Amino acid sequence: MQRFLDPEVLAGISSLDLLARTVVDGFVAGLHRSPDFGFSQEFAEYRAYTPGEDLRHVDWNLYARTERCYLKRYRGETNSQLTVLLDASNSMQFTSGPPVKLDYARFLAAALLYLAIHNQRDAAGLIVFDEEVRDFIRPSTRHGQLARLFAGLEQASPRSRTDFSKPLLHFQNSLHRRGIAIVISDFYEKPEVVMENIAPLRYHGNEVILFHILDPEEIRPSMKGPAILVDLESGQKLEVIPEYTRTAYRARIEAHIEDLRVRARGAGMDYQLLRTSQPLDLALREYLTLRQAGN
Amino acid sequence: MGFLAPWFLTGLAALGVPVFVHLLRHHVTIPRPVASLMFFERGTQSSTRHRRLRYLLLFTLRTALLLLLVLAFANPFVRRSTANANARLHLIVLDNSFSMRASTRFADAKREALATLSARPHGDKAQIMALGGLLEVLTQPVADNAQLRSALESIHAGDGRASFGELGRAVRSLAETEHGSIDVDFFSDMQRTAMPANFADVVLPRNATLILHSIAPDRALPNWTVESIEAPADLADPKDPKRSHVRAVVAGFSTPAVAKTVSLSVNGKTVATRKVNVPSNGRATVDFAPLDVSYGFNRCAVAVQGGDAFPADDTSVFTVRRSDPGRVLFVHAAGDVRSATYFGAALAAAAEGSYVLQSMPAEQTTDLDPSRFAFVVLSDTPSLPSIFEHALAQYVAKGGSVLVALGTGAARRTAIPLWGASVQDVHRYSGLDNVPTIGQVDFSYPALEQSQPGHSNGGWADVKVFYAIVADPAQSRVAMRLTDGTPLLLEKSVGEGRVLLFASGFDNLTNDLPLHPVFVAFVDRAARYLSGSERLSGSRLVDSFVQLRASAQAVDASSNVEILDPDGRRPLSLAEARTAQTFRLERAGFYQIRFANGRDTVIGVNPDRRESDLAPLPKDILALWSGNAAGGETPSASASMPREEKNTNFSLWWYVMLLALAVAIAQSAAASGTMSSQRDQP
Numbered sequence: 001m002q003r004f005l006d007p008e009v010l011a012g013i014s015s016l017d018l019l020a021r022t023v024v025d026g027f028v029a030g031l032h033r034s035p036d037f038g039f040s041q042e043f044a045e046y047r048a049y050t051p052g053e054d055l056r057h058v059d060w061n062l063y064a065r066t067e068r069c070y071l072k073r074y075r076g077e078t079n080s081q082l083t084v085l086l087d088a089s090n091s092m093q094f095t096s097g098p099p100v101k102l103d104y105a106r107f108l109a110a111a112l113l114y115l116a117i118h119n120q121r122d123a124a125g126l127i128v129f130d131e132e133v134r135d136f137i138r139p140s141t142r143h144g145q146l147a148r149l150f151a152g153l154e155q156a157s158p159r160s161r162t163d164f165s166k167p168l169l170h171f172q173n174s175l176h177r178r179g180i181a182i183v184i185s186d187f188y189e190k191p192e193v194v195m196e197n198i199a200p201l202r203y204h205g206n207e208v209i210l211f212h213i214l215d216p217e218e219i220r221p222s223m224k225g226p227a228i229l230v231d232l233e234s235g236q237k238l239e240v241i242p243e244y245t246r247t248a249y250r251a252r253i254e255a256h257i258e259d260l261r262v263r264a265r266g267a268g269m270d271y272q273l274l275r276t277s278q279p280l281d282l283a284l285r286e287y288l289t290l291r292q293a294g295n
Numbered sequence: 296m297g298f299l300a301p302w303f304l305t306g307l308a309a310l311g312v313p314v315f316v317h318l319l320r321h322h323v324t325i326p327r328p329v330a331s332l333m334f335f336e337r338g339t340q341s342s343t344r345h346r347r348l349r350y351l352l353l354f355t356l357r358t359a360l361l362l363l364l365v366l367a368f369a370n371p372f373v374r375r376s377t378a379n380a381n382a383r384l385h386l387i388v389l390d391n392s393f394s395m396r397a398s399t400r401f402a403d404a405k406r407e408a409l410a411t412l413s414a415r416p417h418g419d420k421a422q423i424m425a426l427g428g429l430l431e432v433l434t435q436p437v438a439d440n441a442q443l444r445s446a447l448e449s450i451h452a453g454d455g456r457a458s459f460g461e462l463g464r465a466v467r468s469l470a471e472t473e474h475g476s477i478d479v480d481f482f483s484d485m486q487r488t489a490m491p492a493n494f495a496d497v498v499l500p501r502n503a504t505l506i507l508h509s510i511a512p513d514r515a516l517p518n519w520t521v522e523s524i525e526a527p528a529d530l531a532d533p534k535d536p537k538r539s540h541v542r543a544v545v546a547g548f549s550t551p552a553v554a555k556t557v558s559l560s561v562n563g564k565t566v567a568t569r570k571v572n573v574p575s576n577g578r579a580t581v582d583f584a585p586l587d588v589s590y591g592f593n594r595c596a597v598a599v600q601g602g603d604a605f606p607a608d609d610t611s612v613f614t615v616r617r618s619d620p621g622r623v624l625f626v627h628a629a630g631d632v633r634s635a636t637y638f639g640a641a642l643a644a645a646a647e648g649s650y651v652l653q654s655m656p657a658e659q660t661t662d663l664d665p666s667r668f669a670f671v672v673l674s675d676t677p678s679l680p681s682i683f684e685h686a687l688a689q690y691v692a693k694g695g696s697v698l699v700a701l702g703t704g705a706a707r708r709t710a711i712p713l714w715g716a717s718v719q720d721v722h723r724y725s726g727l728d729n730v731p732t733i734g735q736v737d738f739s740y741p742a743l744e745q746s747q748p749g750h751s752n753g754g755w756a757d758v759k760v761f762y763a764i765v766a767d768p769a770q771s772r773v774a775m776r777l778t779d780g781t782p783l784l785l786e787k788s789v790g791e792g793r794v795l796l797f798a799s800g801f802d803n804l805t806n807d808l809p810l811h812p813v814f815v816a817f818v819d820r821a822a823r824y825l826s827g828s829e830r831l832s833g834s835r836l837v838d839s840f841v842q843l844r845a846s847a848q849a850v851d852a853s854s855n856v857e858i859l860d861p862d863g864r865r866p867l868s869l870a871e872a873r874t875a876q877t878f879r880l881e882r883a884g885f886y887q888i889r890f891a892n893g894r895d896t897v898i899g900v901n902p903d904r905r906e907s908d909l910a911p912l913p914k915d916i917l918a919l920w921s922g923n924a925a926g927g928e929t930p931s932a933s934a935s936m937p938r939e940e941k942n943t944n945f946s947l948w949w950y951v952m953l954l955a956l957a958v959a960i961a962q963s964a965a966a967s968g969t970m971s972s973q974r975d976q977p
Contacts, residue, residue: 094330221329231332232330238332238336240336244335
């Protein structure tokens, strides 16, 4: 089985469940050889017992041999909470070839949620937003949560424009436990505005990952002649010549990406640029790294 | 302006293609969606406008190209008045034929031509031509007065015979390259005899205007001339009453009946005078006999005394060469005495033959020098002594002539002497029911020449051939064939000489030719042809040609020809003397010529006597001729009447095509520039 499926191939899979399973299983199977990653009940450390601590963690075998009371700690025994914030604005429906940015974001979210619930036993939730919160599925580990999440992803359709303030405020209000927040968007907003809205998540102790989804055509647009461009969100039209897209546009979008990256790092967030032509494993790796560091 | 093929204008519908491509299709731009215009800027409108401007330029060029192509096929023309056209070529033609020597005709014509040249509009181009025996183009169409006057001044009266047909052909040829109007000013005595039999030959093209300047008076002037002379070219015995005489014909044109004195002079000395009554507009014959001339070439002249309007034609010249009878070597096989008998009898019977036959068996020819003989006959000689054969080859290469007859003996030897080829086959017709006769005869061949062949193919059709050798006719001229196609008489040039091959014998066994009267005529003409006296005969017409050598390649230094014209000058340069094959006798008088084979001759050259008839063309013919080109004006009227305007259709096809080509190139450049700017940078 191919380890990482091309996004173009993934676009042909209609079931998010099957898609997520295919991606994650392939991804995890490839990680088994790595000593740095583990998901089972893995020994972490012995720590001297201090009064008041839960006696269930005392290693009684060790006490029988040494008459000293130690607590045995394992990795992964604590469950985390994952919330995916999916941008479903109109700009996410741009594509220069399959998949559409929103579909790619869907695949990514589905894979992450599957990985979190099925493999990590984490609680997972979803917020679909544009300038409003369109759908909110509270994080949970209940049976059927994965199906609900997938249904929420399926129903996400592009509309309106992006506004980070309302959905993130809603997220902060509904969040009662620290966890991991993953924002999937094309971030067509000024970096300082994005950071201004997202940074409070980090203040609440959440681990935040920004997945910046862009089509390759958005980074290096190809134009053969002057064209009238239409903004998918605002409907505004602009006549542009190829000379501009070959020079100034590229410089500006690269500066934008770099600015986002620097500001995210500065705010203690992880930032990852994903082209819709890239496999999803990069995003999964990013999530797991963060998941592990969070323990 | 109009179109010669207006139906092609329907092709203008094709203009819709660029209109659709540029104005309709191109400007339907589908807006292109982008996720956000956040990083795009307008600020590019001027560049886009510039590109649109280039597209419009390309559109214009493409439309113009289509339009021009359609126009080119529709063949547009403009109607132009040739009389008013700015560019006129004045073609000044001066007649310098022999008849222009009469009185002051030539001087008058030249003076009038100079006046016409000076009177032409300033800046108009002119071209000078002289119409004599040939039409000489003396200048290109130029506007330089000095050059034109100089060319006109350089024309002198000649001795040739003018033909107005030549003028018509020259102007028609000129009109093919000169599309503007041509004014043909023709200065001539308008001699009636210069008009060709077919009037169509003198018709000028539509863009040519003929202006006739007649120099001669309207009525014909009386003129007597020595029209023709019959005299022997070679004379062996001055006392021979059959040959030693001169017969001259005196002709009068527009003359009354009058008694004329005719004199014969030899080498400048008058030797005889006769009185003759010349009838009105008639001819009289004068005989001078015997003709007492000395050995060598004698320059003779017959002159008619008495003044007339044209004294230049009163004398007619000729040459008579007195020599011992020419010896003819007749080489035969040892057992063959019949051939020599028949050939010798025919040669002696020939009226003008001046030859003595010396027959000899082939075996006795070892020490003979062929160059001592006028020509050599090899009659059925299967083998020759090698020394003699070599001497014969040298003799022929230097200009000698050999007649080879192939009898039954030739079949025993495959190689034909001097011919350079072998016997291919032998045809024996004896015993056949249908014995072949002579089927084809080339009567233009000098040895067979008959101006009007009589019945039975000039007598040759009765000759039966029983035996003939088939020789390779390659590189030879076949003058006679049998009815089955077998070549019977062939000629091949070898060096400066010639070899005549008769593919049968003279012995009355292989054919019955010796029994026919035509045999005598054949032997006579063949003897004169082979001995070269045909070339050396004493009288020619002006503008006739003399063959100087057999081939254009000089064999060695001694093969130079030498020519002295009537004025004692050498008309040929050294280079021409080494290579010239023929020479045009362009002056009247005595030419002294040494041929490439070393033989000398003196030729008397006389003008064509049709030039002596000074009667001008009738006025109605002149009017018809000039009117054919210019609407019926007469020479006198041409000066006073305004020229009739003629409208000609001037096709613009070439100009439209050239313009289309230029637009196509510009379109390619514009399209290339536009497209290249659309290519993506790497």
